């Protein structure tokens with residue numbers, strides 16, 4: 441990550457295009473919510489950019505502005521939404537299908553949502569086996585498809601009078617894959633696009649097209665589309681900020697709150713069993729073992745990194761960690777996640793913690809998409825490019841420099857995020873040492 445200290449942030453003038461590939465439950469909930477806030481019948485609950493504050497200076501100074509007052513973020517009134525999907529439903533129809541929002545809320549924002557029509561998507565069925573898209577681009581090669589996406593972005597900017605764009609992937613989770621030769625450098629990736637290399641996923645074609653078009657990019661799903669050397673090179677070359685991956689919304693969010701608490705108290709862990717039921721389209725896609733594998737890998741990482749078994753072998757060596765996702769249509773978007781946590785304390789006595797989280801997936805994810813869009817735009821205007829580790833707060837599998845392990849502890853992530861904002865504005869970083877109050 442390259443940062444500049446001080447006040448050299450270009451102002452957030454003009455309209456900001458927010459491109460959300462994948463017009464499903466999450467994307468339509470973001471759009472509906474932003475419009476509801478703009479029209480004054482909802483509050484942006486869950487959004488750090490809209491509701492959060494930031495303490496500046498010493499505790500005795502009583503300076504705690506809202507984040508929106510502290511850093512120049514694009515106002516919600518200036519956001520223009522665009523999307524691609526492999527089905528032609530407009531945002532109103534897609535939101536109705538997703539079943540996240542009540543009929544009453546949907547009616548209130550229908551005129552706005554109905555104007556958002558997805559551009560045809562780039563898709564190959566082997567990457568998301570449960571979907572059979574009909575609204576799909578045809579091209580002579582993957583490079584041709586990338587060029588079509590680039591043309592879409594240019595047209596969108598022209599039509600909507602947009603000055604800058606950012607993109608957040610809200611499309612389905614693709615099947616698991618590891619980086620191959622095609623992902624190793626930008627030259628190899630572009631050669632791969634030309635010959636339609638089969639290891640280049642559709643989501644990676646979007647990431648390529650957005651970065652080429654000057655749109656910072658975040659990946660909200662766990663699939664390999666942004667986190668490989670070719671994209672790092674492209675982000676550097678185009679000076680674009682990038683972030684990922686996989687929104688940290690429900691069970692993993694809870695894990696990254698509870699696990700730091702266990703470690704802080706040096707309580708041991710013998711096992712953590714997580715299971716959940718969900719019945720939305722995301723759940724249907726994850727019912728395919730190859731897509732589930734991508735999600736599973738993403739969900740498994742957090743505990744290992746937080747608990748550091750190599751440093752605490754007596755407490756965390758070989759704990760059992762199991763993650764299950766069950767597709768269960770009756771629940772729709774309203775997921776229920778159960779955690780059974782087997783811990784032990786003084787003299788090894790066992791205890792258990794049970795969490796039953798009745799959450800709403802897209803209600804948790806939507807404000808994060810908004811924050812990511814606004815923060816990525818801020819980063820770009822501040823001259824920051826490459827991996828934005830300070831946005832780890834939002835992700836299950838935070839992207840980091842290749843030599844670093846990811847930081848998963850939610851509280852360290854939040855401190856990193858807020859200190860980055862302080863740093864950008866030339867404010868003192870907060871260490872919470874506090875010794876000066878007792879001199």
Ligand SMILES: NC(=O)c1ccc[n+]([C@@H]2O[C@H](COP(=O)([O-])OP(=O)(O)OC[C@H]3O[C@@H](n4cnc5c(N)ncnc54)[C@H](O)[C@@H]3O)[C@@H](O)[C@H]2O)c1
Nearest residue numbers: 462464465466525561610611612613661687689721722801
């Ligand atoms: N909601 C959450 O809490 C959460 C948390 C973490 C990650 N995610 C991820 O965010 C993504 C979106 O979640 P959702 O609940 O909105 O899912 P969804 O199934 O409702 O929406 C995904 C949309 O992407 C479209 N799509 C698939 N492939 C595409 C392609 N190549 N191009 C364009 N569109 C494409 C689908 O048609 C669908 O409309 C999923 O990958 C999910 O795993 C969601």
